[in-house]
Amino acid sequence: MNSYSKKAIEHFKNPKNFGKMKSPDGIGKVGNIVCGDVMWLYIKVKKDIITDIKFQTYGCLAAIASSSAITEMVKGKTIKQALNLNRQKIVDNLGGLPAVKIHCSVLAVDALLEAIYDYLLKNKLPVPADLIRKHKQIEKEKKSIEKRYKNWTDLEEKLSH
Numbered sequence: 001m002n003s004y005s006k007k008a009i010e011h012f013k014n015p016k017n018f019g020k021m022k023s024p025d026g027i028g029k030v031g032n033i034v035c036g037d038v039m040w041l042y043i044k045v046k047k048d049i050i051t052d053i054k055f056q057t058y059g060c061l062a063a064i065a066s067s068s069a070i071t072e073m074v075k076g077k078t079i080k081q082a083l084n085l086n087r088q089k090i091v092d093n094l095g096g097l098p099a100v101k102i103h104c105s106v107l108a109v110d111a112l113l114e115a116i117y118d119y120l121l122k123n124k125l126p127v128p129a130d131l132i133r134k135h136k137q138i139e140k141e142k143k144s145i146e147k148r149y150k151n152w153t154d155l156e157e158k159l160s161h
């Protein structure tokens with residue numbers, strides 16, 4: 001696929017659940033190793049259900065469309081169901097993405113995983129081994145992004161507050 005689907009463009013033009021959340025139960029902040037783009041994802045959880053979700057993304061059309069789509073896919077789902085989401089499911093939900101933009105959809109998945117990790121940790125709930133592994137990998141990438149794109153990440157941090 002070499003162009004954007006109508007659905008991806010629609011999500012970009014009218015992103016769902018965009019913005020900062022007051023007192024979230026979990027926050028995920030991630031960066032894209034390829035381009036340095038950054039995303040924040042916030043979740044509210046009640047009785048194991050993700051009742052609300054919001055995002056802020058400084059990124060391209062594909063990153064914003066993926067973020068918007070993931071919020072719709074995850075709202076009302078259990079933590080376990082949300083952990084089953086992957087890049088391919090988002091790309092399919094968007095009706096495809098241009099091949100060079102597939103990496104952008106990773107941002108949304110990683111941000112969701114980090115928000116869930118943060119929620120489980122804060123609430124002293126068991127964290128699945130796979131999620132711990134993924135968190136360590138994301139942390140490593142974040143450090144290398146901060147080194148590579150320091151000026152951008154500082155600016156984005158400032159703009160988001």
Ligand code: FES
Nearest residue numbers: 035037060063104
């Ligand atoms: S080019 Fe950076 S997330 Fe798409």
